[in-house]
Amino acid sequence: xxxxxxxxxxxxxxxxxxxxxxxxxxxxPVPKAPASLAWAPDIAIEHVDLxxxxxxxxxxxxxxxxxxxxxxxxxxxxxxxxxxxxxxxxTVYAFDYPGHGWSDIPASDYAPEDFYAWTAEFLEKLDxxxxxxxxxxxxATIALVLAARENPRVARVVAINPYDYWPSGGVRKSSLxxxxxLEGANVPILGATLxxxxxxxxxxxxxxxxxxxxAHLPGDLAKELYETGNRRGHxxxxxxLLAHEHRWPEARKEYPSIKVPVLLVYGEQDWAPERxxxxxxxxxxxxxxxxVASGGHxxxxxxxxxxxxxxxxxxxx
Numbered sequence: 001x002x003x004x005x006x007x008x009x010x011x012x013x014x015x016x017x018x019x020x021x022x023x024x025x026x027x028x029p030v031p032k033a034p035a036s037l038a039w040a041p042d043i044a045i046e047h048v049d050l051x052x053x054x055x056x057x058x059x060x061x062x063x064x065x066x067x068x069x070x071x072x073x074x075x076x077x078x079x080x081x082x083x084x085x086x087x088x089x090x091t092v093y094a095f096d097y098p099g100h101g102w103s104d105i106p107a108s109d110y111a112p113e114d115f116y117a118w119t120a121e122f123l124e125k126l127d128x129x130x131x132x133x134x135x136x137x138x139x140a141t142i143a144l145v146l147a148a149r150e151n152p153r154v155a156r157v158v159a160i161n162p163y164d165y166w167p168s169g170g171v172r173k174s175s176l177x178x179x180x181x182l183e184g185a186n187v188p189i190l191g192a193t194l195x196x197x198x199x200x201x202x203x204x205x206x207x208x209x210x211x212x213x214x215a216h217l218p219g220d221l222a223k224e225l226y227e228t229g230n231r232r233g234h235x236x237x238x239x240x241l242l243a244h245e246h247r248w249p250e251a252r253k254e255y256p257s258i259k260v261p262v263l264l265v266y267g268e269q270d271w272a273p274e275r276x277x278x279x280x281x282x283x284x285x286x287x288x289x290x291x292v293a294s295g296g297h298x299x300x301x302x303x304x305x306x307x308x309x310x311x312x313x314x315x316x317x
């Protein structure tokens with residue numbers, strides 16, 4: 001077989017794979033949003049309209065306001081192991097960003113500025129005042145930027161494994177599977193094809209790579225994360241989000257403007273290189289820092305009790 005025949009064969013196979021991916025996506029069942037939280041049926045699911053998208057949120061407990069901000073490609077349920085305890089001391093809020101969980105999937109760039117605006121609007125729409133924002137990964141970065149911009153509703157910040165560096169870490173370090181999928185996602189045609197061919201096994205491996213132990217990933221949460229990824233338009237929004245991933249480090253330019261108290265919390269096994277952690281500590285005036293043993297990137301799942309203690313101690317300080 002000559003080289004031209006090989007090229008034709010390869011191109012034909014690739015074209016066939018693309019077509020198969022469209023068929024797989026078309027046949028994939030569209031999930032239905034659950035009427036209640038599997039881990040806390042007594043907490044009501046609510047919705048609020050931002051400018052454009054309608055987002056899912058919950059509020060629980062009573063006391064000072066605490067707003068939990070999840071990571072990218074997860075949802076408010078990532079806090080399921082800390083909300084019941086925190087709700088005994090705070091009025092706890094958590095919401096799914098647009099394009100995440102069970103919130104609307106608007107046509108958007110999903111760039112950092114979109115997430116800053118959505119979160120600020122959420123605080124405004126619900127009239128949440130004097131809030132402590134506790135965010136994980138990109139959620140931590142969002143909280144820090146709102147504080148730096150002197151959002152009047154932000155009183156203090158707990159930044160858990162902030163992801164404001166790139167490309168020296170992040171979910172690509174969770175596993176070889178994550179590296180191959182996310183690097184391939186940036187390749188035209190191939191990226192969309194890979195996303196249409198997604199499966200539960202790959203989804204679970206990527207999440208488990210962010211934990212100190214795979215056993216810390218609740219089965220119901222893993223299932224729901226995969227199902228929400230099957231919503232129409234979800235994978236396109238995720239591809240757009242990845243295309244803007246390199247812009248998140250721009251947040252650090254604003255950190256020196258932060259005037260509210262900040263606590264940086266890192267899992268001992270988080271992906272962030274030590275130099276990146278030191279950079280954040282140096283940039284944020286007066287920031288405190290704690291490292292949690294046997295904790296990975298998704299610290300609310302790995303070490304919920306220790307994280308709850310740190311949040312409560314910081315609130316009382």
